[in-house]
Amino acid sequence: MDAQELINRITALNVWKKGDQRAPHKPLLLLLALARANTDKPRLIPFDEIENKLTRLLEDFGPSRANYYPELPFWHLQSDQIWEMPNTTDVLTASGSVSKKYLRDHHVAAGFTQDVYGLLQANGELLEQVAMQLLEDNFPPSVHQDILDEVGLDFEATAQTTNQKRAKRDPTFRRRVLEAYDYRCAICSFSVRMENTPIALEAAHIKWFQAGGPDIESNGLALCSLHHKLLDRGALAISAEHKVMVSEKANGHSGFEEWVLNFDGKVLLKPRNSLYLPKVEFTDWHIREVFQGKYGHSQ
Numbered sequence: 001m002d003a004q005e006l007i008n009r010i011t012a013l014n015v016w017k018k019g020d021q022r023a024p025h026k027p028l029l030l031l032l033a034l035a036r037a038n039t040d041k042p043r044l045i046p047f048d049e050i051e052n053k054l055t056r057l058l059e060d061f062g063p064s065r066a067n068y069y070p071e072l073p074f075w076h077l078q079s080d081q082i083w084e085m086p087n088t089t090d091v092l093t094a095s096g097s098v099s100k101k102y103l104r105d106h107h108v109a110a111g112f113t114q115d116v117y118g119l120l121q122a123n124g125e126l127l128e129q130v131a132m133q134l135l136e137d138n139f140p141p142s143v144h145q146d147i148l149d150e151v152g153l154d155f156e157a158t159a160q161t162t163n164q165k166r167a168k169r170d171p172t173f174r175r176r177v178l179e180a181y182d183y184r185c186a187i188c189s190f191s192v193r194m195e196n197t198p199i200a201l202e203a204a205h206i207k208w209f210q211a212g213g214p215d216i217e218s219n220g221l222a223l224c225s226l227h228h229k230l231l232d233r234g235a236l237a238i239s240a241e242h243k244v245m246v247s248e249k250a251n252g253h254s255g256f257e258e259w260v261l262n263f264d265g266k267v268l269l270k271p272r273n274s275l276y277l278p279k280v281e282f283t284d285w286h287i288r289e290v291f292q293g294k295y296g297h298s299q
Contacts, residue, residue, distance in 0.1 A: 003119060003126050009082050010133050012080075013030075014079055014080055015027070015138075021288075023062075025062070025069070025072055026073040026076070027134045028062070028073075031131060032053060033111055036111075037112065038120075039152070044086070044109035047070075047109070051103075057150060057151070061143065061150075063288065063290065064293070074098075077110070078110075082112060082113060082116045083110060087109075131153055132157065132158060135147060136159075138210055141157070178198065178203060180220070180222065181271050181272075184201075184269060185201065185222060187236075187263055200226075201225075203222060204231055205220060206220065206231075206238065206286050208232075211289065234292035234293075235249070236250075236263075237293065238286065240280045240284070242267055242278060246263065
């Protein structure tokens, strides 16, 4: 295997799909494994060493669920031909499911194949490229650095280029969304410019582009960089009535009440055209798949 084939396999990663539900299990596990490769830790990872960390990542950066299943990517990544589990005896139960207890109790180990691990250790630029490809394919840019920091990869998030054919963003999306909200944050009305250029004002996708969210005004919000980040991290959501919801997990000290909690229940700023109001299909997706509040479990 060479570097290009590895990138091709990363972009073609067989991620579980059911409708438009998110399943970031494989990408998050691979990012943890990349961090280990980057610090010369052993190639094979005992499940019991990584279970809790992967579960926390799924809680923080995955959909809010009643249960999390870190054992599934640990086993199913083998199908992507970049991962191996040398000893698979008794890992599957009689019904064919993956036994988390067996993986844990028997310290079953898995990791990158030897050729993949060798490529990554020999080429730091390739390791970074693989990490950024995983992030771009599965998460919005606003949370890339957060995930890198959490998994232990000590480089800065940068835009990734690829030769793979994939959906392209509409370059006019940002301008159209900002114009729709008169260049003001739809949550706090923040509006600052340097002459004619808006500062720290962004066009946020409600349903993420990575999940098939379209580049249309009814799937967009003009948000200051703070509220954009809070939306993408699931600290905030938008109800069907276009009201701001704050997750009970969100907390803090200076600025928390003023810039977060005080907006709980507040109605969004209305766009110029009522056709641009957020559509329920997009706000419902965000509540189900991103929002970290209890409301997400009821959907």
